[in-house]
Each structure stands twice: as C-alpha cells, then as structure tokens.
Amino acid sequence: MPTLQAVRPPTNDTEERLLDKALTLFADKGYEAASVREIIEATGVTRPVLYYYCSSKEDLFQRLVHWKHDAAYRELGKIVNETSGCANRLRAILRGSFTFCSADPRVPRVMFQTTFGPHIPGISEFMAEVGGLRFAIVQQVMQDGVDAGELLGGDAPSLALIFCCLMDQQINVLSRLPHPKRRLTPELADSMVDVFLNGVGSGKRTVPKVPPFQGNS
C-alpha cells in the first residue's frame, strides 16, 4: 500500500475552525467559488490569519483533505488486510466508505467535486493522486479475486473501474441529496456488492467480457 506524506494536523483551535469552515464552504460552493474572504469571515478572523496558517488557498485545501482523509485511508487498508475473500473485502470497502462519507457528507462532496469536476490547476492533480490511492486498493482486491477464480468477465483494472464507478457515483449522488446519512446505509452497501457480483437480470447467466482498461495509453 502506498504511503501518505505526513502532514501536520491542525494543532491550534483557530486553525481547526479555519479548516472546518473552509470544508463547509468548499462543499457548498466548490473550491473556486468559495473565497478566502468568506472563509475567514465565517471563522471570525482576518485574512492574514489564514495566510499565517496556510501558505495559500491551495495549501489550505490540501491540508484540509489530508486532515479528513488520511486516517480513513489507513483504516481502509487495514480493514482489507484483515478481511479474506473477495466478496467480503468488497463489502468491507463499501461499508467503510459509506460510513466514512455519512459521518461527514461535506467530505465526499468536496472530494468528488474536485476529483470529477472541472480541472483546477494544482487541485486536480492533487486529488487524482489521492483518488489513485483508493483505486489501488480496490484494484489489488480485484487482482486477488481474479487470481483466486472468484471473479470472471474482465481483468483487475477494468473490474476495479466498474466497481469504483458504482461506488463513487452512488456516494456522489446520495451525499448531495437531503439526509445522506439515511441513504448511505450498510444495507445499500451490501446490495451494491451483490449487484456487482450477481447482476439484477432474471435470464440465463452469461459471463461478461469487459475489454481491458488502460489508464493512460
């Protein structure tokens, strides 16, 4: 599992409130539309205070993502390592992601908006890196599943892409609707894994032939 660069979490109360208000505003209006003026106003400090703790708006954003994401990412890797069987691992990933996202729906809103929204110099590259970490975990699980004969129909990267599409877009859509906590339930997580593994068709079962997926060729 790739390592994460260590980033100092907020030590000061002012700094933490700054990051928290930034999270709210980024989630509501997006990175670009949320101005540093709004952020410092919501926090109740002046502008140079923000630049005292963060070297720029981009640095503020990255610090914020590390703060909310890193512990959960390490937890995800640990859960996968402690679980055996492809189906169980996928359930663990999905339940874990749903739990993480419903605990604070502002986080997935910010992350998916910046990952899949318009390109923002500096931010998009950073989020691609963060998203790649998660994708690598899923891809490894798929590889193990293919090797063990538990998965059919495509190679590991293709299957990982499909699974991540299902997972991410569900979270993206549901975390934007009212009451995301009532929607991102463990029952839904488990049923999504069932759909991925068994499908919803009633007809005779055939094995899909998903073409290979190459990231950048």
Added chain:
Amino acid sequence: MPTLQAVRPPTNDTEERLLDKALTLFADKGYEAASVREIIEATGVTRPVLYYYCSSKEDLFQRLVHWKHDAAYRELGKIVNETSGCANRLRAILRGSFTFCSADPRVPRVMFQTTFGPHIPGISEFMAEVGGLRFAIVQQVMQDGVDAGELLGGDAPSLALIFCCLMDQQINVLSRLPHPKRRLTPELADSMVDVFLNGVGSGKRTVPKVPPFQGNS
C-alpha cells in the same frame, strides 16, 4: 417522454463559432474558469458580440447545451421506443450514449462537470433538469423490465440509479482520459450491460435486495 423547450439553434456562422469555442473552453476549464474574454478571443470577436447573441454567460451555456443535447435526446427516446426487451433497450441506451459522447467528448465533459461538480447558481438547476430527462427514460425502461419479470433485486428507481451510476461515471472518467473515442466502444457498452444483468462473480447466484431509492424525501 417529457418535451423539450424549443431553443433557436445558431443560424449565424459567428454565433456557431462562438458556441463551439465556448464548448471547448468550458470542457477544458469548466464553466466558471472559462471567461467570456477567453471565449470571444478564441472566436476572434469582441465582447459585445457575445452579448449581441446571448443575453448572458448563463444564456450562452444553456443555448450551447440545447444545441448539442436536444437532438441526441430525442434520438434516444426514439431508439428505446423502437427496441423491445429490457436487455436490448439497455444496450441501445448505452451504445447510443457512448456513440454520442465519443462523437464529441467535449459535450460529456461539460455536462458531467456541471451536473456533478460544484453547485453553480442557475447552471446546476438547469443541468439537473436536463439530467432528469435522461434518468426518466432509463427509469421507464427499468419499470418495464421489472413488470415483465426481466429484472430482479430492486425497484425501478433504484435500478435506474445504479445503471446511470455505471454509465455516467464510465463516460465521465473515460471522456477525460486521452483518446476517449478508442475507449467508449460498443463492445464496452455491451459488456457493461452484461455486468449489470449478470454480475462478475463466480459463486452461486443470489438475488440482490437493493433498498428503495427516493429522490427528495
């Protein structure tokens, strides 16, 4: 099938080039980051020319989306009506969407970025409406499939959401990578339908129980 409001397509050459350059810039940089100054500069006209043809930047965007989207949407509805059987209809929707998106990958980039990206007043509401039209078609196909006993495991809205997640996020991801035309192939479309209907697991088949999905409660 819900009707679309009639919007005058570009009659003038200058107007069409304006919309086309706007499409390029919106796809590359997003709605907010693409300025009217860049758009008029790429077109080779002055700023008041843009405001001669469009009443505002928002109007420019909506005109652009209607221009590229409306004919394809009507085509999609027609294809579904002329196709029978749930699996065939889903294949037709996915193949049609892939063809439409690979014909001009700028279009899905703009549409998904504004639909699933940060909220932009005026734009987000408009795109939710446009996206709702497509979702309604998929949902009706699912309803027919459930009624005919061709689909199991959930109600029509839930299944439609899952299918749209698969479809939209695949298009979203692949249309942002290099060579989207080589990626959004009919073979991939068909295999995605197979995954949706049959799954990729090798184990004993069980029927998923997807919890009901309610749009706004």
Added chain:
DNA sequence: TGAAACCTAACGACCGTTAAGTAGGTATAT
C-alpha cells in the same frame, strides 16, 4: 432608411495575496 452586425472604452465588483505593524507571552543574557 433602417436593421443587423460589429466596434472602442470603460464600469463597478470581487479576487488572492501581502507589506507593515502590534499585543503579549517566554526564553535568554547580563
């Protein structure tokens, strides 16, 4: 003659960022 298609030149508002200064605590040197 008049409407369609375009121009120059500015408007006010907001953006991210920073220079320069200060209150208050704490460590250090005499």
Added chain:
DNA sequence: ATATACCTACTTAACGGTCGTTAGGTTTCA
C-alpha cells in the same frame, strides 16, 4: 532582577489583477 531579544498570533490597509456586463458609436448591406 531585569532588560533584551524573540516568538506566536494577530491587526489595518492596501496591491494589482480579473471578472461579467454595458453605454454609446460605427460599419455593412438589403
């Protein structure tokens, strides 16, 4: 012991730049 230096945590007040938009005038062609 007390003056000095230094640090953290903040302040006021601007900087230069980009934004969407428009008032008002000009060309072109039917």
